[in-house]
Structure formats: C-alpha cells, structure tokens
Amino acid sequence: MPGRLPHFKKMYELGRKKNGRKNKEKLSYLETKTFDLALKKASFNVVRFLYTVGEKVNDPIMVKYYEVLAKTYKEFPYSKQNFDDYGAYRLYKNGYSLAKINVLFPDNKVTSLDLAGYEPTEWKVGARLRQDISSLESLRVAINEVYYSALWVIASLMGARPNVYSDLKVDGCLNLNNKTISAEEHKGRDNRWNLFNDRWVAIPIMVDAIKVIRLIGGKVFQNSYVFGSVNTSFPDEINTPMSCLSHTIRMAFEVLTSISSKDSNSNLCGYLFRHSLAHQMYRSDVGLPVISYQLKHIVSATDELVRKGQVSETTLGYGGIANQLSSVQKETLNFRHIAELEAVKANFDPNGKYMGGQADEHLSKIKMYFNGCMEAGYTEEEIYEAMVKQGLAIINVGSGYCFGGAENFDETLPCIGGLRCNPVRCCNAIVTKANAPKWREIYLSNLKLIGAEGYEDRQDQIVEVIEEAKRVLEYLGEALI
Known part of the structure; x- marks a missing residue:
C-alpha cells in the first residue's frame, strides 16, 4: 500500500523536474477507451458486411458475440444484390466495359442489355439501381464506412510504419499459408523475419478485413493498394501509393468514434x-x-x-x-512508463470507485495518504509519478486485484485459484476500472448463453452472473458492451 512507500520525498523532487512543464500537445497514441471503441466498432462493421454479402467470417470471437453486438451496433442496411448493382453502376459510370463489369459483378441486374440488344445508357443503369435504392448517397456512405472500418482493423493490429501501409497491395499482401501480411516479398529463405518491421501476423479479424478490402477497394474502387481512394478509378488510370494517410485516418476515426478529428486528444497521423x-x-x-x-x-x-x-x-x-x-x-x-502510470492511476485514484471486501479500507488509506502529501505541497501527478518509480504492484486476477498474503487457507474466500476468483464477494480483494474489460467479457459470454441449447439447467446461475457483471460495470461507470 502507498503508506509504506520509502524514500518518497526524494522521488517527489525527481518527479517535479519531469512534470514542471505541462505538455499541451496531442498524444501520439489513442487513449485506451478510444482505441477499444474504434477497434470494436470497426471489427463489427467488417463482419456484418461479410455476412451481408454471403462471405465466410474467419474470426470465431466475432461470430460468437455477433448477435449480442448487433443489439448495440447498427446492421449494414443493404443487401448483397444492392452491393452488386451499385458496384456495377460505379464501374459503368466510369467507362468500364460490360465484359469487365460482368466478370466482377456477375449477379448484377443493372447493366443487362435492353430488349433490342443494346447496351443501356448511364441514365438507364442509374434508373434501374434506384428502383430498389432510394438514396445512392446513403449507400455510398455506408460502403465507405465499411471500407474505412477494414482499413482501421488492419492498421490498428499491424502497428506498422506509414510507408508500409501505403505499399500494401490488395492482391498479394496476405499470405494465408503462414498467416502473415507483408508489403514486399520477403527475401531469403533462411533468414528469420523481422516481425512488426517487414512482416506482420494476420489474425482472423485481419483476414476478414483484407477480404472486405478486396470486395470494396479492389472491385468497386478499382484500387491496387489497400490504402486507396474511395473514388472509383478510371480504366486507364494508374494507381500509385498514397503519399500521406492523414486524411484517410481522420475520416476513419470520425466514422468510428463520432468525434471530430479536431476534438481528438490524439494526433491522427500515420504513426x-x-x-x-x-x-x-x-x-x-x-x-x-x-x-x-x-x-x-x-x-x-x-x-x-x-x-x-x-x-x-x-x-x-x-x-x-x-x-x-x-x-x-x-x-x-x-x-512503458505511460502504461505503468495508467496502472497506478487505475488502482490508487483517491477519487475512484472500488468494489470488493478491501474497497473501503483501500480507498480510506489512499485518501489519507494523498491528503498528507498534498498538504506538504505535492501535486496529484507528482504522487502518481513517485508511485511508478517505486514500482507499486498488486496481483491481478483479471476480474479484480488480490491483496492475499494470507499464509493460512481460508475456506470462506470464494476463490479456487485465479480462474475462480470472485473479488466482488471476496474480503481480500478490490475491483477497479482497470478490471472492466474482464467483467465486460464475463457479461458478454454469459449473455450469449441465455436460452442456449445445453445450458437449460443453468439458466438461473447464468442470469445471476450477468446481473453481477452488470452491477460491477455500472457501478464503475463503464459501458456494458
């Protein structure tokens, strides 16, 4: 506990020099809440589109939670036929041949020959499309949203440099044999890959995102590169890599977070x-x-x-x-320092909310300690910095933090190792906002089991777990999904 921190005054003075000037510049990274929000919504958008157009979804977790997430996020409001017809319309409008269009969108119904055997005019193709779609602009916006979502998933989970994103080719960047993504062909058979620098792991949701890029970016927009324009290229147009990704990143960010790029706390650039x-x-x-x-x-x-x-x-x-x-x-x-500081703030915030048997005592000690330090003239930030330097740590069991330390077995504790720990009911634990992801996982996992076949005899327990997880999240001021 903070009350036992040694050499605290010395650490204060070291921290003062570091925190003397407040940095008003935007962060170079996304804050955790924003990172989670954008990635979660982008992943859902990718999967919902693949379902709409009848494509296989590779990500088993998104498949598992799709129905639950669909109650929070909106569905793609168009059909596969709408998508095929719109893709054909975009290509026809830009001068592509019927032969090319029918290869890419063989099921489209808008570019068929008229009764006399003549090619339809652009006006006729548009009129056919509008028979089923009231607003082409709304469809354009919806497709762009899916495309931006796929780009966001790929970029967020690759963690590459900007020039790598610019060089990714729609066809050829994904190697399904070893489940990796690369911008250029890896040279040398015996050399180990420089992972996260010249090759990147491709987890299932990234494979799904690449599939979306091929369907929208490759077919509708006729892009050669993954990160490309949302305007359809002309038949004789040569695609070149994007020299700057900032505009695309800002557009994707605003689509996924509903936050203006100007209001973002982060610098929305390629890095x-x-x-x-x-x-x-x-x-x-x-x-x-x-x-x-x-x-x-x-x-x-x-x-x-x-x-x-x-x-x-x-x-x-x-x-x-x-x-x-x-x-x-x-x-x-x-x-690492930023992460350690975040961990300390999550666990030792004098204004925070805590649950569990140790919650009241924990909060009382924190407040007493902070009050004493602040009366001595130190700021809250300086106190946190000193805690980081001291290396404060407590045992994380996912859904809470254990203050165990007991040498004798206590049969009243509700835990049987970390996997069965229930810190909400444990007199030896606390639950902080840092534990919200685990409680959200518990909530979603059990919500999926309501009415599920094979779980008929456990519905009461499942409902109880859901309600407990819900109470924890709501008390901590966290979203359920």
Whole structure:
C-alpha cells in the first residue's frame, strides 16, 4: 500500500523536474477507451458486411458475440444484390466495359442489355439501381464506412510504419499459408523475419478485413493498394501509393468514434497505430487487463511463429512485441512508463470507485495518504509519478486485484485459484476500472448463453452472473458492451 512507500520525498523532487512543464500537445497514441471503441466498432462493421454479402467470417470471437453486438451496433442496411448493382453502376459510370463489369459483378441486374440488344445508357443503369435504392448517397456512405472500418482493423493490429501501409497491395499482401501480411516479398529463405518491421501476423479479424478490402477497394474502387481512394478509378488510370494517410485516418476515426478529428486528444497521423499498439502491449505487460481478445490473438500468433523458428524469441509476449514496436521509433516517448502510470492511476485514484471486501479500507488509506502529501505541497501527478518509480504492484486476477498474503487457507474466500476468483464477494480483494474489460467479457459470454441449447439447467446461475457483471460495470461507470 502507498503508506509504506520509502524514500518518497526524494522521488517527489525527481518527479517535479519531469512534470514542471505541462505538455499541451496531442498524444501520439489513442487513449485506451478510444482505441477499444474504434477497434470494436470497426471489427463489427467488417463482419456484418461479410455476412451481408454471403462471405465466410474467419474470426470465431466475432461470430460468437455477433448477435449480442448487433443489439448495440447498427446492421449494414443493404443487401448483397444492392452491393452488386451499385458496384456495377460505379464501374459503368466510369467507362468500364460490360465484359469487365460482368466478370466482377456477375449477379448484377443493372447493366443487362435492353430488349433490342443494346447496351443501356448511364441514365438507364442509374434508373434501374434506384428502383430498389432510394438514396445512392446513403449507400455510398455506408460502403465507405465499411471500407474505412477494414482499413482501421488492419492498421490498428499491424502497428506498422506509414510507408508500409501505403505499399500494401490488395492482391498479394496476405499470405494465408503462414498467416502473415507483408508489403514486399520477403527475401531469403533462411533468414528469420523481422516481425512488426517487414512482416506482420494476420489474425482472423485481419483476414476478414483484407477480404472486405478486396470486395470494396479492389472491385468497386478499382484500387491496387489497400490504402486507396474511395473514388472509383478510371480504366486507364494508374494507381500509385498514397503519399500521406492523414486524411484517410481522420475520416476513419470520425466514422468510428463520432468525434471530430479536431476534438481528438490524439494526433491522427500515420504513426498513430504503431504507437497505439505499443501502448496497449505495454499496458498488458505491466498487469493491466487486456482490453481486446484481438491483442491476445496477436501474442499467441507471434508465439506460434517463434516456436516454428521463423522469428526471434525477443518478440515473445506483450512486452517483447511492445519493445519491437517501439525499438525503431525516433520519438523518446516511454510507452512503458505511460502504461505503468495508467496502472497506478487505475488502482490508487483517491477519487475512484472500488468494489470488493478491501474497497473501503483501500480507498480510506489512499485518501489519507494523498491528503498528507498534498498538504506538504505535492501535486496529484507528482504522487502518481513517485508511485511508478517505486514500482507499486498488486496481483491481478483479471476480474479484480488480490491483496492475499494470507499464509493460512481460508475456506470462506470464494476463490479456487485465479480462474475462480470472485473479488466482488471476496474480503481480500478490490475491483477497479482497470478490471472492466474482464467483467465486460464475463457479461458478454454469459449473455450469449441465455436460452442456449445445453445450458437449460443453468439458466438461473447464468442470469445471476450477468446481473453481477452488470452491477460491477455500472457501478464503475463503464459501458456494458
């Protein structure tokens, strides 16, 4: 506990120099809440589109939670036929031949020959399309939203440099044999890959996102590159890599978060994704709960490549990946320090909300400690910085933090190891906002089991777990989904 921090005054003075000037510049990474919100919505948009057009979805977790998420996020409001017809219309409008159009969209109903055997006019094709679609502009916006979502998923989970995104080809960037993405063909058969620098793991949701890019970017927009324009190219137009991704990133950000890029706390530039992924990996490495199963997928996929001897063991785990992501950055930002500071603030906030048997005592000690330090003239930020330097840590069991330390077994505690820990009912634990991702996972997992076949005899327990998770999230001021 903070009350036992040694040499605190010395750490204060060290912290004062570091925090003497307030940095008013925008963050180089996305804050956790925004990162989670944007990635979750983008992933859903990718999957809902694939379902709409009848394509297979690879991501098993999104398949599992799709129906639950669909109650929060809106469905793609058009059909596969609408998409095919609109794609054909876009190509016809830009001068593509009927032969080319019918190869790309063989099921379209808008470019068929008229009764006399003549090609339809552009006006006729548009009129046929409008028979089923009241607003072409609304359809254009909906398709762009899906495209931006796919780009966001790929960029967020690759954590690449801007020039890499610009060089990704629609056809050829994805290698399904070893489940990796690369901008250029890897040279040398015996060399280990420089993972997160010249090759990237492709987890299932990224494979789904590439599929969306091929359907929309490759077919409707006729882009050669993954990160391309949302305008359809002309038949004789030569695609070139985007020289700057900032506009695309800002558009995608606004679509997914409903926050104006001007109001964003983050600098929405090409390095945003690499910095954000490094930040999230360091958060997990310092003990904060992983906010997204997709980050777990990246780690497990990387570990698999290490076991096969294709990448160095230095990329193992959250910390190894984070180090790899930040090792080539020119910026001196210490993402590990940022993550450690976030962990301390989540667990020792004198104005925070806590649950569990230790909650009241924990909060009381924190307030007493902070009051004493602030009366001595130190700011809240300086206190947090000193805690980071001291290396404060408590045991994280996912859904809460354990203050165990008891040498004798206590049969009244509701835990049987970490997997069965219930800190809400435990007299030896606290639950903080940092644990919200785990409680959200508990809530969603059990919500899926309501009325599910094979769980008929456990419905009461499932409902009880759902209600408990709901109470925890609401008390902490966190969203249910």
